[in-house]
Amino acid sequence: MTAAASSDADLIAAHAAGDPHAFSELVRRHRDRMWAVALRTLRDPEEAADALQEAFISAFRAAASFRAESQVTTWLHRIVVNACLDRMRRRQTRPTVPLPEAGPGEPVAPRDAMAERETRLVVQAALDELPEEQRAPIVLVDVEGYSVAETAQLLGIAEGTVKSRCARGRAKLAKVLGHLRNQGADANVPVNDVQVQQGRQLEER
Numbered sequence: 334m335t336a337a338a339s340s341d342a343d344l345i346a347a348h349a350a351g352d353p354h355a356f357s358e359l360v361r362r363h364r365d366r367m368w369a370v371a372l373r374t375l376r377d378p379e380e381a382a383d384a385l386q387e388a389f390i391s392a393f394r395a396a397a398s399f400r401a402e403s404q405v406t407t408w409l410h411r412i413v414v415n416a417c418l419d420r421m422r423r424r425q426t427r428p429t430v431p432l433p434e435a436g437p438g439e440p441v442a443p444r445d446a447m448a449e450r451e452t453r454l455v456v457q458a459a460l461d462e463l464p465e466e467q468r469a470p471i472v473l474v475d476v477e478g479y480s481v482a483e484t485a486q487l488l489g490i491a492e493g494t495v496k497s498r499c500a501r502g503r504a505k506l507a508k509v510l511g512h513l514r515n516q517g518a519d520a521n522v523p524v525n526d527v528q529v530q531q532g533r534q535l536e537e538r
Contacts, residue, residue: 341405349397356393363406367413374417374472376461381417388416414477414487421465459509467502470495475503 339347339355341362347355367388371381392412399408460468473484474495481499485492 342401345396345399345401345405348393349399356396359405359409360389363409366406367409370410370413370477371417373476374414375420376457380420384416384420385413387419388413391416410477411487414473414479418469418487421469456510459506462509463502463505467498467505470498471502471506474499 339358341359344355344359348359364385368381368385371385371388372378375381375384388409392409395412399405460471463471469488470484473479473487474481479487481492481495485495488495
């Protein structure tokens with residue numbers, strides 16, 4: 334079986350057994366998705382690139398201890414998010430740049446590009462205004478889909494703290510983004526993870 338035809342778990346096992354090409358194939362498969370996760374979390378391409386590099390180095394070193402208790406993609410996702418959170422904790426406050434209209438591997442639906450870009454920038458600007466202690470849990474729970482328990486573990490805080498920080502952050506976002514919810518059904522609001530996040534924020538108030 335060629336590397337390209339192997340499963341992710343097979344590639345991890347082959348890497349642990351000494352195959353010099355297996356991990357490169359795993360990176361090739363998941364690099365774009367993991368890059369999108371890092372960029373969405375850090376909002377800075379340079380920071381995201383550094384975090385992704387650190388994450389793949391960590392994954393390379395830890396692959397031998399992978400126990401297949403979760404999907405390889407979930408395992409990689411956790412490593413990337415942890416690398417991003419580590420950088421968020423370490424870095425000083427810096428100017429940020431808006432997210433690109435669409436990250437690698439995340440094609441844009443055929444809609445009015447200008448309206449979609451506008452919506453993305455409005456949502457991103459609203460997220461940027463949140464204090465980091467509220468933004469990090471909201472990104473993990475509402476954007477990345479982690480459970481409250483998983484988010485608490487990743488951030489090293491209590492589950493109740495995750496819930497309260499998300500609630501405060503959602504309340505702030507709802508005030509800023511409420512006008513997006515009131516647009517008509519034909520409005521050019523992108524159907525993507527950011528829109529899903531916004532809907533949750535408004536519905537859970």
